[in-house]
Each structure stands twice: as C-alpha cells, then as structure tokens.
Amino acid sequence: MKNISYSFILFIVFGCTEKPPEPTKLYNEYRRSVALIQNSYYFKTTLDNGFEFYYTLENDEPVFYDEEQDAISNAGVSYGTGFFISSTGELATNRHVIYPSQETALITKGINDYLNDIKYKLKKLINETRNENSKLADAYNEYYDYLDYDKKVELKDEYANRKNEIIELEQYLENLDFNPNNTTTELKRIFLGIALDDTHVTSENDFIECVAIKKSDVENIDLAIIQIKNKTTPTSATKIFDLEDITLKKELGLNDKVYMIGFNHGISLAHTGNGIKSQFTQGTITQDPDQNKILYSIPTLPGSSGSPVIDEWGNLVAVNFAKTGDFQGFSFGIPSLALTNLYNNKSNANFSNSYPESVPVSTKNDFERKEVDYSERIRDFLKAEEKRDFDAIYGFLSPKFNRYYDITDPSYSKLKNRYEYLWGFTSNSKNYIKSIDKINDYTYDLNTRYTYYNHRKGREFSVNSTVRFLFDENGKIVETYGID
Numbered sequence: 366m367k368n369i370s371y372s373f374i375l376f377i378v379f380g381c382t383e384k385p386p387e388p389t390k391l392y393n394e395y396r397r398s399v400a401l402i403q404n405s406y407y408f409k410t411t412l413d414n415g416f417e418f419y420y421t422l423e424n425d426e427p428v429f430y431d432e433e434q435d436a437i438s439n440a441g442v443s444y445g446t447g448f449f450i451s452s453t454g455e456l457a458t459n460r461h462v463i464y465p466s467q468e469t470a471l472i473t474k475g476i477n478d479y480l481n482d483i484k485y486k487l488k489k490l491i492n493e494t495r496n497e498n499s500k501l502a503d504a505y506n507e508y509y510d511y512l513d514y515d516k517k518v519e520l521k522d523e524y525a526n527r528k529n530e531i532i533e534l535e536q537y538l539e540n541l542d543f544n545p546n547n548t549t550t551e552l553k554r555i556f557l558g559i560a561l562d563d564t565h566v567t568s569e570n571d572f573i574e575c576v577a578i579k580k581s582d583v584e585n586i587d588l589a590i591i592q593i594k595n596k597t598t599p600t601s602a603t604k605i606f607d608l609e610d611i612t613l614k615k616e617l618g619l620n621d622k623v624y625m626i627g628f629n630h631g632i633s634l635a636h637t638g639n640g641i642k643s644q645f646t647q648g649t650i651t652q653d654p655d656q657n658k659i660l661y662s663i664p665t666l667p668g669s670s671g672s673p674v675i676d677e678w679g680n681l682v683a684v685n686f687a688k689t690g691d692f693q694g695f696s697f698g699i700p701s702l703a704l705t706n707l708y709n710n711k712s713n714a715n716f717s718n719s720y721p722e723s724v725p726v727s728t729k730n731d732f733e734r735k736e737v738d739y740s741e742r743i744r745d746f747l748k749a750e751e752k753r754d755f756d757a758i759y760g761f762l763s764p765k766f767n768r769y770y771d772i773t774d775p776s777y778s779k780l781k782n783r784y785e786y787l788w789g790f791t792s793n794s795k796n797y798i799k800s801i802d803k804i805n806d807y808t809y810d811l812n813t814r815y816t817y818y819n820h821r822k823g824r825e826f827s828v829n830s831t832v833r834f835l836f837d838e839n840g841k842i843v844e845t846y847g848i849d
Contacts, residue, residue, distance in 0.1 A: 385677040388624060392645040395448075398602040399643050399673065400559035401628045401635055402445040402462055402591070403572050406552055407436040410476070413547035416540045418479070422465065427475035440555045441465070444631025446643075446672040446685075447559060447591060449605040450708065454593030456559065457606075457704050458671030459686045460580045463589045464552060474835050474843060477808060480541055481848070487538045491531055498527045557591065561599060565640045566632065573599075583713045585657075586703050587686045606673055606681045608705045617682055621650045623661050625685055627672025634668070651695060659683045659698040674698045739836050740801045743811055746842070747796045753788055755781050763841030770846050793818045793825070809834045810848070 407421045407430075419436035420427040430436040445462030449455070505512070505520045512520070558572030565571065573593055580589040598605065617623075624647045628635045635641035648662035661674065665688045674683040683698025706713045742761065749757040759777060769775045772783065794817040802810045811832045818825045835844040 386679065388645070388647060388677075391624060391675065391677075391679050392626065394604045394679065395606070395626055395673070395675070396562050396643055396645070397599075398449045398605050399626045399628075400447050400449070400456060400561055401566075401632060401641060401643075401668075402447045402456075402458055402557075402559055402575075402671065403442060403569070403632070404445070404463060404465070404557050405440045405442045405555040405569075406465065407440050407555070408550055409433070409436075409553050410548060410550045412540070414540050414542070420475075420479075427479070429475070429479045436553075437555060444628065444668045445670045446627040446668065448626075448671075448673045449598050449602050450590075450608055450704075451605065452598050453596045454575075454598050455578070455708075456575070456591050456593075457673075457684060457708075458589055458591065459587045459684065460589040461587055461686075462670050463557065463577050463591060464580060474807070477833070477835065484538060484541055487534055487541075491534050491538070494527050494531050494534070498524055498531070501527070559591075559593070560632075560641055561601060562643045563640050566636075579707065581703070581707050581713060586699060586707070586713050588684060588699060588704055588707050590708065608681070608701070608708055617650050617654045617659065617676065619650055619653055622677045623648060623650060623663070623674050623682060624677070625663050625665075625669070625672050625674045627665075627669040627685065629666040629669045631668035634666070654700070656700060656702070659700060661696060661698065662694055663696050664688070664694045665696045737806050737840070738803065739807075739809060739834070739840055740803065742836075742840060742842075743801055743809060743834055744798070747798070747811075747813075750784075751794060751796070753784075755784055758784070761842050763837040763839070763843045765837055765843050766841075768844040768846055790820045791817045792820065807836045807838075807843075809836075 407419055408427075409417065409419050411417050419430045419433050421430075421436055421439055421441040422428070423441070428439070430439070443462065443465060445458055447456035447458035447462075450457050501520055501524050505517070505524070509517070554577075556569060556572075556574070557577060558569070558574045560566045560572050575591045575593050578590055578592050581587070624645060626643050626645055628641075629644050629646075632641065635643065646663050650659065651662045652660040654660075659674070659682065661683075663674075663685075665672075665685060669685055670687075672685040673681055674685055676682050681701045681704075683700055684704055685696055685698050687697045688695065703713050705711075746758065746761045749761065759780065767774055769780060769783070772779055775783075794815070797814040797816070799812040799814065802812065804810060811834060812830075813832065814827060814829050816825060816827045831848050833844070833846055833848050834842055837843050
C-alpha cells in the first residue's frame, strides 16, 4: 500500500507538470497578429542659405533630384515587420523601419559629391559664358566700323544677356556655400501601411494605411509604434501581444528556446501562391541576457526588423532589431520591457547606450552613432607622407577608397606610382597645418600651407590649399581631393 501511495505521489508531481505548447501552435496563435510594413518616403535637405534638394535611397546610397515631384515619383520603399499590441490598431516595430536614417557615411559622401558636381558644372558654365562674351566683345570692337546700327544693338543685347546670365550663375554658385551645422534634412513620408499575413498583396492598395504615433527618444532603444488609421485591430488578429504583464521578473537564461515571427526579406520572400506568409524561425539564447539586449541564434534578413521574439510559452521577450555585423546566424533583440515603457510613456533612461557592433536588418543604417573626431588621423596621414612611407600611407586608406585627387578607383600600384613620381623630383616637403575643420562625422577640410623644393626648377614652392577628407565608419579614408 505504501508503494502504491508513493507511485501515486510521483505521478501527481511529475505527471502533471505543464509542458510548453508546440511551436506550431504558438505560430498559428500569433501569426495573424504580425504584419508586413511598407514605408515609402524621400528626403528634403535645406541648406542654411535656402537652397533645397531632394533625394531617395537605393542600396543605402542617395539618388538626387532637383525637383520634388521627381523625388516623389521615385520614392524609396522599405519593408519591415510589426505586431499588434492593442485592440485599437496599434503595432510595435523598430524606429529605423519608420524613420530611415539620413546620417550615414555613404549619404554624407553622396551629398558632398552632389554639391561639388553642381559647383564644377556651374564654374565650367560661367567660364564658357565669359569666353563667349569675350569673343562677342572682340568681334564688336574689331568690326565696329563695318556694323550697321541694328547689328550693333543685337551684339550689345546679347552681351548684356550673357553678362546677366553670369551674374545669376555666380549667385547660384554662392548659394552652395553653406554652414553644414545649420543644414536640415526632413523625412517626407508618402505612404505607411501594413499587409496582413495570409492575404493577397498585388499593389499598394492592398496595404492598410497607418500613421506613426510614437518613437523612442533614447538613441539605442530602436522602437516605434504605429497605428491603423481607423484605430481598429483586424478581427483576424485574435491573439495580440499583451504588454500588461511584462516585468523585469520574466528572466531568460542561457540556451532557452526563443521563436521569431517576421517577414524576412520583406515582400519578396513573403509572396506565395496563396498570399503573403510570415516566417517562423527558432533559436536559443546564446549569451546571458541583461536589461539592455538579448542575443539569440536566429539568422535574420532585411525585413525582419521589428519582429516579435517570444519564449517557448508564447511570452513576448524581445523586439528584433539587428543582426551581428561580422557573424552570420546571430541577432539582437530589444527587451520587451523597453517596449512596455515606451507604450506607457515611462522612461527608458535606465537602458544602456552601448551595444556591440551590429547592423539594423532593415536598412543597414548607422544605428550606433558615436561622437568621432578623425583630425588626429589626418595629422598622422600627413606625417606618413612627409616620411615618404607609402605602405604606412596606404594603411590609412579604406577598402572602399575611390578617389585620390584626379585619380578615380585608385589601385595600390597607381597610387604608389603617383607618389614615387612626385617624390622623384621634390624634397623637403612639409605641410604647415592652419586648421582642420570638421564638417560632419565623416568629412573634414584640411587648410594647409604646403612647401616643397622642386629640383627640376631649382627653387622652393609654397602653396595654400584646402583638402577634403572623407572617412568611412571605421575611420579609414574613402576620398581625398582639393577644393576651392
């Protein structure tokens, strides 16, 4: 009888232990509460002198337009993932899905190239127009005695028109001189909407229009909340992600199972013959979590930004926002507590402003922006030039290095030949630095007086110049060239 009672107790203790639901059950419960986000937009930049231009993004690089309508017609489109967190049509996602960054090294470089190209074309046109006017003046003076009254008036009018044209071009050129600290760039949204899982999407009309209502002001809390315009969660989303019971007490441990529901690679991968379908991926916690970040072994692609990450019981534990920069198959999530705080207007100031090197998986934008100063690297670069140590010089250059003054796409051998050619007939070269002006995080202007002895001409030369340096995100030189 004692043995029977003992067995019965074991059955009660171990036989009734609740097991987590099957992953497929979790997926089916939540999949219709996860949506594909489409965001179309362009950027408008206004210089401090009132000059305006517009651009969109293609592969993180800016494409520029002089007319706003052209930018609207060619608006950039990005995709991400969102999930319902209320019955009033509110969805959580990443901030960079809704507010794509316009502050990256490639964009900064692109803007500089765009403005420099305009300056170059204006100067060329001004010189050409001046030359044409000079020819007109010479012809007028040379043939004055042979010209009738009407022809003289015609030449004078043409000369005056071209002179006015030169004045207008010079004014336009002057408008391109600006203070980058007073430049503003606006995100101009054209359309923001969601498409529901297991629905057919053949055009933008199949997306439900939304508005952006809230975003985190903490730099590294990459979260935002959007809402359907009619403020009604679709009836198909029968189980929304509950934020009410999320507290710090819900702890994850190393090797705990986690699942993610999202739209990897946006609409291209989501499309099936039966409509768009989300993907359900799983992994484990691969690092002891803290209150700032969660690292898990789930590979992600652009489009999965903003995906919900749940534990094996279906509790929301994180919002996916980035993949590791150097290793495939690992991703970062923002703890769900940060989302709860944002939703309830509570402070997230206790969250750290430091994350490991990572890349947001929707746009690869500069999510982690640190205050940098590459002035000292410019000084060290000049010292390497003065020592005539080409390998040291080359070590300062980015793998993306694409311009050295008049040389585009410079190779190692091209650069070495250029330096050795110059070193062959000069000596005692020295840069006397007047100033190094930081234009932005990645752009610097070196103002210098450069002196050298020219053996061919047998005398010393001194040149005042301004040299622009563009850096990549790793502090390596991408371009260097002289500017007026």
